[in-house]
Each structure stands twice: as C-alpha cells, then as structure tokens.
Amino acid sequence: MVLDLYNSHRETRDNLGNQDENKNLILLGPYKETIGTELGPTQITISNIGDAFILGHVTNGILGTSMLGATNYGSPTVVRVVNPNNIFHEHFRFSDFNDTTVTTASFSTTYFNVSFDLDEIFQTKSIFYNVESVQYVTIYVNLTGSKTTITVDNGGGQLVTLTEGT
Amino acid sequence: MVLLSDGLNRVRDLVNNDIFKCQAGTGTTSPTPADTGLETADSNTLLAPSKTTASESIQVTHTINSTIGSGTSYSEQEIQLNSGTDHLNRIVHTAITKGSEDEFNYITNIFFKSL
Numbered sequence: 001m002v003l004d005l006y007n008s009h010r011e012t013r014d015n016l017g018n019q020d021e022n023k024n025l026i027l028l029g030p031y032k033e034t035i036g037t038e039l040g041p042t043q044i045t046i047s048n049i050g051d052a053f054i055l056g057h058v059t060n061g062i063l064g065t066s067m068l069g070a071t072n073y074g075s076p077t078v079v080r081v082v083n084p085n086n087i088f089h090e091h092f093r094f095s096d097f098n099d100t101t102v103t104t105a106s107f108s109t110t111y112f113n114v115s116f117d118l119d120e121i122f123q124t125k126s127i128f129y130n131v132e133s134v135q136y137v138t139i140y141v142n143l144t145g146s147k148t149t150i151t152v153d154n155g156g157g158q159l160v161t162l163t164e165g166t
Numbered sequence: 167m168v169l170l171s172d173g174l175n176r177v178r179d180l181v182n183n184d185i186f187k188c189q190a191g192t193g194t195t196s197p198t199p200a201d202t203g204l205e206t207a208d209s210n211t212l213l214a215p216s217k218t219t220a221s222e223s224i225q226v227t228h229t230i231n232s233t234i235g236s237g238t239s240y241s242e243q244e245i246q247l248n249s250g251t252d253h254l255n256r257i258v259h260t261a262i263t264k265g266s267e268d269e270f271n272y273i274t275n276i277f278f279k280s281l
Contacts, residue, residue, distance in 0.1 A: 033280070035177055040223075040275030042243070047269040049232045056233045058266065063189040077270060082257045091277050109220060128258050164209050165226060 011060045039084045041127065043096060045076035081129035088127040113142075169280040174222045178278045181224065181280040185254070186246045188215045188228035188272065190235075191241045197256040204256060210234045210280040215245070222279060235255050243272050 003019055050072035054060040058117040083090075090097060092112040105116045114122045189212040193205020211230050218225040226245055239261040245254040255274070264270060 008168075018208075034281040035169060035174065035179070036279050037177075038277040038279060039255050040277055042272055042274040044259065044262065045271045045273065046262070047271070049269060052230055057237075058233075060232065060267070065270075071181065078260055080259045082259045084257070089277075091223065091279075092225060093220045094218075094225055094275060096225075096273065096275075112221075166183045 001136070003015075038089065040091070041084075041088055042080075042082045043078055044080035045078050047076045048074035050074055070073060078129060081126055083128065083130075083132070086128075086132050090124070090127075097124045097127055100124045171222060174278045174280065175219075175228070178219060178224060180223060181247075181254075181278075182217055182219055183274070184247045185215065185217060185224075185226060186225065186248065186250050187212050188243065188245050189213075190228070190230060190240045190270070190272070192239060192244045192261070194258060194261070196240075196267045197258050201256050203253050204244050206242075208235060208238060211240075222277060224276045226272075226274045226276065228256070228274075230264070230270040230272075232267055232269050235270075236268075237263065239263045240270070245274065255279075 049057075049060055051067050052060060052069045052073040053063065053066040056086075057066075060066040077145065091109065092109055092114065095107055095109060098114075104120060105114050105120040105122040107114045116122065134157045189204060189207050189209070191204035191207040191211075195205050207278075211234060213228065213230070215226045215228045217227075227276075228243065228245075231239075240263075240277075241261040242256060242258045244256045246252070247254050254276075262270075
C-alpha cells in the first residue's frame with residue numbers, strides 16, 4: 001500500500017488534528033539574553049572628624065577634650081572619582097552624581113532617567129576626578145512634545161553626541 | 167524572550183551576598199583583569215563594607231575610619247568575594263594621604279543588565 005502511494009507520485013497529507021498556526025510566526029528582535037555585570041564609578045570621599053569623640057583615636061579619644069555628639073563632624077568631600085576603562089555611565093539607579101544644587105529636571109531612580117520640562121536643567125557632580133579628561137559624551141534621549149530644543153554646554157570643546165531613543 | 171528585571175535582581179542578590187570585605191592599599195600599578203588582589207595591601211583596612219541594593223544594582227561603601235592608616239598614601243582598593251578567596255575588582259587612583267582626622271569612604275556602584 002505505501003509502496004503503491006510512493007510509486008504513484010501523489011502527495012500524502014495528514015488531515016488529523018488542528019492546523020499548525022505557529023509555522024508562520026516570525027520572532028522579531030532585538031531580544032536581550034545576555035547578563036552583563038558592569039562595574040560602575042568609585043567615589044572616594046573624605047570627612048574630617050573635627051572635635052568629635054572617636055573611641056580609640058589618639059587625639060579625639062580623650063573625654064574632656066573631644067566632644068560626644070560633636071556637630072562639627074565634617075560632611076564628606078569628594079576627592080576622587082575613578083571610572084573603569086575611563087567610562088562613566090549614568091544608570092540612574094543611585095542619585096550620587098546628581099547635582100541637586102543646579103538640577104531642576106526630574107531625576108528618577110524609579111524610571112531610570114531624567115525628564116525635562118521647558119528650560120529645566122540637569123547637571124551632574126564631578127564624574128571624572130582622577131587624572132582623566134573627558135573626551136566625549138553620549139546622551140540618549142526620548143523626545144516628546146511638539147518641539148524640543150536641547151542645548152549642551154561643551155565649553156571644553158568635547159564632542160557631544162545626541163542619540164534619540166533608548 | 168527577554169531577560170527580566172526580576173532575574174537580574176536575583177543575580178544581583180547572589181553577588182551581593184557573596185561580597186565579603188574591602189581593602190585598600192598603596193600599589194600604583196595599573197589594574198588588569200588578571201590581577202588577583204591588591205599590589206600592596208594594608209591589612210588594617212580589610213573591613214566589611216556596608217551595602218545598598220537598588221534595582222539591578224549594588225552600592226558598596228568601604229569606610230576607613232580616622233583611627234586607621236594615618237599618614238598612609240592610599241592609591242588602590244578592592245572588593246573581595248567568597249570569604250576573601252576571590253576579588254571582584256581593583257581600582258587604582260592618584261594617591262591620597264590620609265590625615266589623622268580623616269575618614270575615607272570608597273563608594274562603588276555595580277550594575278547588572280541585559281546586553
């Protein structure tokens with residue numbers, strides 16, 4: 001029987017079951033399937049202990065000289081920022097590098113971005129503070145609204161790239 | 167198919183739990199991926215860091231308080247994993263001499279992301 005079908009050169013088809021509806025599906029990319037670990041910047045800060053009482057300290061560990069709960073314990077000062085491979089990448093996971101004294105745009109550690117309204121500013125703190133100088137900057141932006149104007153202060157003459165999309 | 171933030175955060179937690187201690191030193195040789203630790207470690211600075219997690223990221227803060235290393239010019243630092251057997255990173259920076267009234271903080275961010 002099978003040999004007869006073969007010799008007759010007729011097609012055979014399985015009509016049992018449902019039609020395969022997956023055969024024409026096309027998988028569109030890009031899909032990201034690689035887990036990467038990225039070492040970010042390291043900030044080095046120094047705080048001056050002032051007159052604060054520090055147990056075990058050679059000069060600040062003397063009661064009557066140093067003060068418990070001293071208020072002149074200094075706030076941390078950034079003295080170095082070290083970037084692996086000399087690349088700083090702002091992921092918006094932490095706000096350490098957001099200069100809140102200047103920034104008026106919305107820095108979001110929830111949405112991992114900074115969003116601007118008209119005339120708003122985003123400024124970072126020092127992101128290179130070792131021996132490197134900044135060579136170029138790449139900014140990824142999503143543009144919304146009828147018109148968006150972006151001004152980048154590149155007073156240092158660095159190349160600035162604006163890329164739309166994420 | 168896409169890597170989920172939930173999965174990346176699981177990887178983050180595995181690494182976070184494996185972070186052991188941090189250490190600073192005085193070595194100045196540029197870091198390479200083949201390094202297996204600091205060039206010239208100061209064992210007084212081998213301390214457990216404080217760690218903060220955010221989505222797909224960890225922030226590690228290594229504090230060297232004012233009673234440690236006065237007069238030492240620190241120029242390198244590392245994060246150790248697996249009870250100190252392995253090392254996650256080594257950074258080298260221009261030296262900073264630590265005064266007796268100085269408290270140092272090395273604050274490092276680590277990110278986990280889909281590529």
